Amino acid sequence: MMGLQSSSGPDASPAIRVRGLAKRFEAVRAVDGVSFDLARGETLALLGGNGAGKTTTISMLLGLIIPSGGTIEVLGHDMATSRHLALARVNFQSPYVDLPRRLTVRQNLAVYARLYGVPDVAGRIAELARDLDLAGFLDRPAGQLSAGQKTRVGLAKALINTPEILFLDEPTASLDPDTADWVRSYLERYRSAHGAAILLASHNMHEVERLADRVLMMKGGRVVDEGPPAALIERYGRRTMEEVFLAIARGEPMPPLPEGDAAAQAGDGAPGGQAGRRAAV
Numbered sequence: 001m002m003g004l005q006s007s008s009g010p011d012a013s014p015a016i017r018v019r020g021l022a023k024r025f026e027a028v029r030a031v032d033g034v035s036f037d038l039a040r041g042e043t044l045a046l047l048g049g050n051g052a053g054k055t056t057t058i059s060m061l062l063g064l065i066i067p068s069g070g071t072i073e074v075l076g077h078d079m080a081t082s083r084h085l086a087l088a089r090v091n092f093q094s095p096y097v098d099l100p101r102r103l104t105v106r107q108n109l110a111v112y113a114r115l116y117g118v119p120d121v122a123g124r125i126a127e128l129a130r131d132l133d134l135a136g137f138l139d140r141p142a143g144q145l146s147a148g149q150k151t152r153v154g155l156a157k158a159l160i161n162t163p164e165i166l167f168l169d170e171p172t173a174s175l176d177p178d179t180a181d182w183v184r185s186y187l188e189r190y191r192s193a194h195g196a197a198i199l200l201a202s203h204n205m206h207e208v209e210r211l212a213d214r215v216l217m218m219k220g221g222r223v224v225d226e227g228p229p230a231a232l233i234e235r236y237g238r239r240t241m242e243e244v245f246l247a248i249a250r251g252e253p254m255p256p257l258p259e260g261d262a263a264a265q266a267g268d269g270a271p272g273g274q275a276g277r278r279a280a281v
């Protein structure tokens with residue numbers, strides 16, 4: 001059986017592979033040559049100030065916006081030609097998407113479960129209601145929920161098809177610190193139980209430090225730096241990701257390159273990389 005899983009087949013591919021991704025809105029280069037991989041089981045945070053190009057990037061990964069250039073592979077499928085094969089196996093959560101307000105939480109989840117072809121709809125809803133503590137408002141119209149309850153329902157919707165890639169936009173928005181912490185632990189458990197990859201957009205740097213294996217810093221539609229949060233904090237000589245974020249957003253002077261890195265990374269056309277950072281900032 002091993003032989004069937006060739007190293008170039010869909011199962012060996014990263015969760016996401018993006019090369020030279022670009023999107024122009026008339027004169028605005030919203031995304032301008034972005035390349036990165038998201039490994040299976042990895043959590044990658046997409047960071048950047050307002051207008052950096054995060055939402056446009058995620059929208060292209062979800063097939064909601066057609067790129068002006070570049071390629072996207074999701075779970076080994078080219079999004080330009082076979083996006084339907086990829087989209088059935090991913091899902092997303094965003095506080096900016098409202099569920100139909102008159103349908104109850106249970107009805108909403110059932111609609112999404114059927115759209116994704118979930119085999120045991122009632123069973124999956126019961127499971128998520130237990131995991132995300134929805135039981136108290138499962139039969140209430142979605143329009144009558146508090147902001148924090150809506151966030152949890154949004155997560156349940158995002159997990160309904162047990163996705164292999166989860167796109168999260170501010171997953172703990174409007175949650176009190178205790179519930180936010182609990183949701184983060186739940187996401188970590190979900191990721192390890194299912195080997196799922198997570199692409200996270202968040203302005204909460206504490207959340208990023210806690211959840212992300214790696215961070216992509218975007219500015220002006222380009223990736224200006226990348227690395228694990230601890231490595232970025234060390235390289236920038238700061239104490240937290242919040243301070244790193246501010247340093248990059250404000251274009252503060254870069255720290256010196258670590259010994260040996262300059263030669264190794266100069267001219268490196270690989271995703272991100274210090275050469276790109278120098279050029280882009």
Ligand SMILES: Nc1ncnc2c1ncn2[C@@H]1O[C@H](COP(=O)(O)OP(=O)(O)OP(=O)(O)O)[C@@H](O)[C@H]1O
Pocket residue numbers: 025028029030031048049050051052053054055056057
């Ligand atoms: N439909 C559109 N038409 C024209 N310009 C757009 C459109 N969508 C986004 N832009 C522009 O593209 C750039 C990137 O926007 P994007 O929403 O991707 O940024 P973002 O990093 O998600 O920002 P935020 O943190 O504010 O959500 C911005 O300059 C924005 O004004």
